[in-house]
Amino acid sequence: MHKDSTNVKMFEVIEEPLSIEGVVAKVVHPHAGAINTFIGTVRELTNERRTLYLEYEAFVPMAEKQLRVIGAEIAERWPDTRVAISHRIGRLDITDIAVIIAVSTPHRAHSYEASRYAIERIKEIVPIWKKEHWEDGESWIGDQKETVAYPTGRPEGLTDD
Amino acid sequence: MIKVLFFAGIREKMDRESVNVNAANGTVNNLKQMLIEQYPEIADDVSRSMIAVNEEFVAEDTVLQENDVVAIIPPVSGG
Numbered sequence: 202m203h204k205d206s207t208n209v210k211m212f213e214v215i216e217e218p219l220s221i222e223g224v225v226a227k228v229v230h231p232h233a234g235a236i237n238t239f240i241g242t243v244r245e246l247t248n249e250r251r252t253l254y255l256e257y258e259a260f261v262p263m264a265e266k267q268l269r270v271i272g273a274e275i276a277e278r279w280p281d282t283r284v285a286i287s288h289r290i291g292r293l294d295i296t297d298i299a300v301i302i303a304v305s306t307p308h309r310a311h312s313y314e315a316s317r318y319a320i321e322r323i324k325e326i327v328p329i330w331k332k333e334h335w336e337d338g339e340s341w342i343g344d345q346k347e348t349v350a351y352p353t354g355r356p357e358g359l360t361d362d
Numbered sequence: 363m364i365k366v367l368f369f370a371g372i373r374e375k376m377d378r379e380s381v382n383v384n385a386a387n388g389t390v391n392n393l394k395q396m397l398i399e400q401y402p403e404i405a406d407d408v409s410r411s412m413i414a415v416n417e418e419f420v421a422e423d424t425v426l427q428e429n430d431v432v433a434i435i436p437p438v439s440g441g
Contacts, residue, residue, distance in 0.1 A: 241441055257440070258370055260433055263417040264440070288440060300441055320441050328414070328433070329440025330370035341371040343410075343437035 211284065212268035214259045214329065216291045224301040227285035233305035237312035239320050241300040243293045253334045257290040257299065260328040264288070267327040271319055275304070279311045284319060288329060299331075364393065364426055367433040372407045386430070390415065391422040393432060411436045 209227050225236055243255050272284045288300045302319045306312040323329075332341045363382040373379055385393040390413050398405040412419060412435040415426065419435075426432070 258373075259440070260367065260369055260414075260417075260435070263414060263433065266417055323441040324438065326419070326438070327440050328369065328435050328438055330436065331439045332370070341374075341436070342439040343371075 209285075212265050212272060212286050214261050214264045214268070214288045214290055216289065219287050219289050219298045219301050221298070221301055224285050224287050224303045228283040228303045228305035230283055230305050232281050232307050233283070234307050235309035235312040236303060236305045237309075237316040238304075239300075239302040239316045240298055241320070243295050243297045243299060245295045247333070250333070250335055252295065253336060254295065255293045255297075255299070256332040256334065257288075257293060258330050258332070259288070259290045261290075264327050264329050268323070270326070271322045274322065275315045275318060278318070279306060279315045282306045282311060282315055284315065286319060286323070288323070288327070290329065363428070365429075365431045366393070366397065367431065368404075369434070370436050372404050372411070372434055372436060375404050375407070376401065385432075386426055386428040388426060389422065390420060390424045390426065390432070393426060394422070397434070407436055408434055 211227055221238065221240065225238060228236060245252055268286045275282055275284050283305045285303045293299055302316055304312050304315045306315065330341055332339060364385040365380055365382055367380050368376050368378065383393065383396060385396060394408060394413065397408050413422065414433040414435055415424060415430050
């Protein structure tokens with residue numbers, strides 16, 4: 202099940218349906234004692250509003266670059282860890298998988314931490330947007346935590362290259 | 363010329379994916395102000411957006427070079 206990582210795209214933003222097994226296979230490694238997966242799915246009810254379907258849009262080359270940045274942040278924080286992230290764009294229906302994060306680590310504690318870190322960072326620095334379509338309207342969803350433009354021109358936590 | 367890329371709600375309001383503007387040698391902040399003045403329909407969105415130059419987030423006092431590609435990044439909602 203071990204894949205040669207030299208030709209495998211560990212971080213991708215694609216229009217095709219995602220494969221859990223495919224993403225997991227990318228992080229299988231002899232050093233790993235744990236593989237943790239996060240699967241983001243399309244939910245029907247949000248704030249009592251019923252979603253009919255979602256649309257995801259991305260600035261694809263930059264989104265893949267930012268996913269790689271997250272991978273590098275994880276590698277630095279949790280040594281000997283492997284990460285693969287696939288995010289789907291286009292029209293997604295209820296229960297469809299929007300994102301898969303697979304993390305492999307020598308010991309299981311780090312696999313939970315790194316996996317959570319990855320999804321939180323995706324929601325900060327990756328240029329992907331979702332649009333909710335309801336029966337009586339539609340709306341692009343923005344970050345509801347912060348409505349102020351970042352004063353330094355970038356979100357917190359980014360390291361300088 | 364600087365190419366400015368639009369996404370999501372801004373792309374929809376503008377009904378186009380990009381515009382070219384004369385903003386080389388000015389700062390990112392200058393460009394932001396230019397867009398806010400020229401396109402009032404997206405003014406609020408632009409002022410709430412992050413700016414990426416050549417696919418990297420930059421500080422707003424960054425000086426733009428000819429042929430830079432700027433992306434207006436509204437609050438993201440992936441994941």
